[in-house]
Amino acid sequence: MPEHPAYILNEAFGVDEFEVLWQKGLKHIATMLATAYDLKFSKRSGMKEVYERLRHRGKAWVRNTHPWGPCNYVARRVFWSCKILDLKEVRDEVEVLTSGPLLSREDPEDRKLVERATKRPSEQAIDENIGILNMETRHTGAFLTRAMEFHHKYPDMKFWFFVEFD
Secondary structure, eight states: OOOOTTOOOBTTTTBOHHHHHHHTTOHHHHHHHHHHHOGGGGGSTTHHHHHHHHHHHSOEEEEEOOOBTTTTBOOEEEEEEGGGGGSHHHHHHHHHHHSSOSOOTTOHHHHHHHHHHBSSOOHHHHHHHHHHHHHHHHHHHHHHHHHHHHHHHSTTOOOEEOOOOO
16 A cells, blocks of 8 residues: 555545545546645645645635544645636546546556555455446546536636545
Protein backbone atom coordinates (compact mmCIF):
# COMPACT_ATOMS: atom_id res chain seq x y z
CA MET A 1 0.00 0.00 0.00
CA PRO A 2 1.26 3.51 -0.73
CA GLU A 3 2.41 5.54 2.23
CA HIS A 4 1.01 9.04 2.54
CA PRO A 5 0.94 11.45 5.47
CA ALA A 6 -2.82 11.57 5.07
CA TYR A 7 -3.65 8.00 4.14
CA ILE A 8 -7.32 7.32 4.83
CA LEU A 9 -9.17 4.47 3.26
CA ASN A 10 -12.82 4.43 2.49
CA GLU A 11 -13.42 1.79 5.14
CA ALA A 12 -16.64 0.58 3.52
CA PHE A 13 -14.65 -0.63 0.52
CA GLY A 14 -11.10 -0.79 1.91
CA VAL A 15 -9.69 1.16 -1.03
CA ASP A 16 -8.10 4.58 -1.35
CA GLU A 17 -10.25 6.06 -4.11
CA PHE A 18 -8.22 9.29 -4.31
CA GLU A 19 -5.00 7.36 -4.93
CA VAL A 20 -6.62 5.37 -7.75
CA LEU A 21 -7.88 8.57 -9.43
CA TRP A 22 -4.44 10.16 -9.04
CA GLN A 23 -2.62 7.15 -10.51
CA LYS A 24 -5.07 7.03 -13.45
CA GLY A 25 -3.99 10.57 -14.33
CA LEU A 26 -7.01 12.41 -12.93
CA LYS A 27 -4.86 14.61 -10.72
CA HIS A 28 -7.17 17.65 -10.65
CA ILE A 29 -10.29 15.64 -9.80
CA ALA A 30 -8.38 13.57 -7.22
CA THR A 31 -7.03 16.74 -5.59
CA MET A 32 -10.39 18.50 -5.59
CA LEU A 33 -12.24 15.53 -4.11
CA ALA A 34 -9.52 14.63 -1.60
CA THR A 35 -9.17 18.16 -0.24
CA ALA A 36 -12.93 18.67 -0.28
CA TYR A 37 -13.04 15.65 2.04
CA ASP A 38 -10.11 16.74 4.22
CA LEU A 39 -7.41 19.34 3.56
CA LYS A 40 -4.73 17.07 5.05
CA PHE A 41 -4.78 15.11 1.78
CA SER A 42 -2.98 18.08 0.20
CA LYS A 43 0.16 16.77 1.98
CA ARG A 44 0.36 13.86 -0.41
CA SER A 45 3.26 13.79 -2.83
CA GLY A 46 2.41 15.88 -5.89
CA MET A 47 -1.02 16.84 -4.61
CA LYS A 48 0.21 19.98 -2.86
CA GLU A 49 1.34 21.50 -6.17
CA VAL A 50 -1.94 20.67 -7.90
CA TYR A 51 -3.91 22.00 -4.92
CA GLU A 52 -2.00 25.30 -4.92
CA ARG A 53 -2.45 25.69 -8.68
CA LEU A 54 -6.20 25.00 -8.47
CA ARG A 55 -6.61 27.22 -5.42
CA HIS A 56 -5.06 30.17 -7.23
CA ARG A 57 -6.99 29.67 -10.48
CA GLY A 58 -10.38 29.08 -8.88
CA LYS A 59 -11.74 30.07 -5.54
CA ALA A 60 -11.32 27.78 -2.57
CA TRP A 61 -12.64 28.32 0.92
CA VAL A 62 -11.18 26.26 3.82
CA ARG A 63 -13.49 25.65 6.77
CA ASN A 64 -13.58 23.33 9.76
CA THR A 65 -16.50 20.94 9.85
CA HIS A 66 -18.47 19.60 12.78
CA PRO A 67 -16.78 16.96 14.98
CA TRP A 68 -17.58 13.39 13.96
CA GLY A 69 -16.48 9.85 14.68
CA PRO A 70 -15.34 8.27 17.95
CA CYS A 71 -12.56 10.85 18.41
CA ASN A 72 -14.72 13.87 17.51
CA TYR A 73 -12.42 14.54 14.57
CA VAL A 74 -12.80 17.97 12.99
CA ALA A 75 -11.90 17.91 9.30
CA ARG A 76 -10.62 21.02 7.55
CA ARG A 77 -12.43 20.81 4.24
CA VAL A 78 -11.91 22.80 1.09
CA PHE A 79 -15.12 24.20 -0.31
CA TRP A 80 -14.51 24.57 -4.05
CA SER A 81 -16.21 27.32 -6.00
CA CYS A 82 -18.31 26.36 -9.01
CA LYS A 83 -15.77 28.37 -11.06
CA ILE A 84 -13.27 25.54 -10.65
CA LEU A 85 -15.46 23.55 -13.06
CA ASP A 86 -14.65 26.05 -15.83
CA LEU A 87 -10.99 25.05 -15.96
CA LYS A 88 -10.13 23.04 -19.07
CA GLU A 89 -8.09 20.51 -17.09
CA VAL A 90 -11.05 19.81 -14.81
CA ARG A 91 -13.52 19.58 -17.72
CA ASP A 92 -11.19 17.15 -19.53
CA GLU A 93 -10.97 14.90 -16.46
CA VAL A 94 -14.73 14.97 -15.94
CA GLU A 95 -15.03 13.82 -19.57
CA VAL A 96 -12.80 10.83 -18.74
CA LEU A 97 -15.04 9.95 -15.78
CA THR A 98 -18.18 10.03 -17.93
CA SER A 99 -16.76 8.35 -21.04
CA GLY A 100 -16.86 4.79 -19.72
CA PRO A 101 -15.37 2.54 -17.05
CA LEU A 102 -12.18 3.93 -15.55
CA LEU A 103 -10.77 0.49 -14.70
CA SER A 104 -10.83 -2.93 -16.28
CA ARG A 105 -10.73 -6.24 -14.43
CA GLU A 106 -8.81 -7.69 -17.39
CA ASP A 107 -6.07 -5.04 -17.40
CA PRO A 108 -3.09 -6.23 -15.28
CA GLU A 109 -1.97 -2.62 -14.63
CA ASP A 110 -5.42 -1.68 -13.32
CA ARG A 111 -5.42 -4.75 -11.09
CA LYS A 112 -1.97 -3.85 -9.68
CA LEU A 113 -3.09 -0.27 -9.07
CA VAL A 114 -6.20 -1.35 -7.17
CA GLU A 115 -4.22 -3.98 -5.27
CA ARG A 116 -1.75 -1.30 -4.05
CA ALA A 117 -4.64 0.97 -2.99
CA THR A 118 -6.60 -1.79 -1.22
CA LYS A 119 -6.27 -2.33 2.52
CA ARG A 120 -6.61 -6.13 2.45
CA PRO A 121 -5.99 -7.18 -1.15
CA SER A 122 -7.30 -10.47 -2.46
CA GLU A 123 -8.52 -11.46 -5.92
CA GLN A 124 -12.12 -11.02 -4.76
CA ALA A 125 -11.41 -7.65 -3.11
CA ILE A 126 -9.65 -6.37 -6.23
CA ASP A 127 -12.55 -7.45 -8.47
CA GLU A 128 -15.11 -5.92 -6.11
CA ASN A 129 -13.17 -2.69 -5.74
CA ILE A 130 -12.78 -2.30 -9.50
CA GLY A 131 -16.56 -2.59 -9.84
CA ILE A 132 -17.17 -0.19 -6.95
CA LEU A 133 -14.64 2.34 -8.23
CA ASN A 134 -16.15 2.25 -11.72
CA MET A 135 -19.59 2.89 -10.23
CA GLU A 136 -18.30 5.68 -7.95
CA THR A 137 -16.37 7.43 -10.72
CA ARG A 138 -19.39 7.25 -13.04
CA HIS A 139 -21.57 8.85 -10.34
CA THR A 140 -18.92 11.47 -9.59
CA GLY A 141 -18.63 12.30 -13.29
CA ALA A 142 -22.42 12.60 -13.58
CA PHE A 143 -22.58 14.85 -10.50
CA LEU A 144 -19.82 17.14 -11.77
CA THR A 145 -21.42 17.26 -15.24
CA ARG A 146 -24.76 18.32 -13.72
CA ALA A 147 -22.96 20.89 -11.56
CA MET A 148 -21.23 22.31 -14.66
CA GLU A 149 -24.54 22.45 -16.55
CA PHE A 150 -26.23 24.21 -13.63
CA HIS A 151 -23.32 26.65 -13.32
CA HIS A 152 -23.54 27.53 -17.03
CA LYS A 153 -27.33 27.75 -17.04
CA TYR A 154 -27.32 30.11 -14.04
CA PRO A 155 -23.96 31.94 -14.23
CA ASP A 156 -24.95 34.50 -11.59
CA MET A 157 -25.69 31.78 -9.02
CA LYS A 158 -22.64 30.94 -6.94
CA PHE A 159 -22.25 27.62 -5.17
CA TRP A 160 -19.50 25.77 -3.37
CA PHE A 161 -19.06 22.04 -2.91
CA PHE A 162 -17.23 19.68 -0.59
CA VAL A 163 -17.22 15.91 -0.02
CA GLU A 164 -18.58 13.82 2.82
CA PHE A 165 -18.66 10.05 3.14
CA ASP A 166 -21.29 8.35 5.23
